[in-house]
Amino acid sequence: MKKLFFGLVTLLLLISFSGCANKVHNYAISSDNMLALKTFSNSSEGIKIVKFTDSNKNEATLMCRLSTPVGTPKGETFASYIENAFTKELMVSDMYNENSTIIITANLNDIYGSTVLGNAYWKFDITVKSSNGNSYNVNTKYDYESSLLVYSACTEMQRSFVPAVQKLNGEIIKHPKFKNLIQ
Structure with missing residues (x-):
């Protein structure tokens, strides 16, 4: 009876603290970002986006609690x-122009995801550059609720990625130096 009890407790703990792969959702346009971009639409010929780079060597997944990878939906890098x-935001706002002389690129200097109970967040450090020589850095942190259980915590980490990227894009667009990038 004692072995059965410990066996069931062990099985329950393994199920509770194990995880499975989580893919983040496809990006959804932010209406706030779209409205912010509309304020620039008349003052720009449009923007062309060139490949964003990644200082973390093409990272496409992060480990959640050392048990579950959280990655992009199509296996592309986080950058x-x-x-x-960002390109989708520009397209929906009629700001994207493949033939534009204004070319924006960026380097994802760092990305970090934390699932610590009471301190769960996505953190991004990105440098945005324009073909006109202007650039600036954006550091942003998106907090979200976590859980004690691995499965729930990693699901929340995966679920919160889209709003974290929406916030990142918003901070890029609303940065005081953004207008210098697109002139």
Whole structure:
């Protein structure tokens, strides 16, 4: 009976603290970012986006609690995911122009995801550059709720990635130096 009890407790703990792979969702346009971009639409010929780079050697997954990888939906790098998300924001706002002489690129200097109970967040450090020579750095942190259980914590980490990238894009667009990038 004692072995059965310990066996069930062990099994329950393994199930509770194990995880599985989590893919972040496809990016969804932010209406706040779209409205912010609309304020620039008349003062720009449009923007062309060139490949975003990544100082973390093409990272496409992060480990959640050393048990579950959290990655992009199509296996692209986090830098590519952010590039595609930013491009979508520009396209919906009629700011993207493949023939523009204004070319924006960026380097994802760092990305970090934490699932610590009471201190769960996504953190981004990105440098945005323009073909006109202007650039600036954005550091942003998106807090979210976590859980004691691995499965729940990693699911929340995965679920919170899209709003974290929306916030990152918003901080890039609303940065006081953004207008210098697109002139």
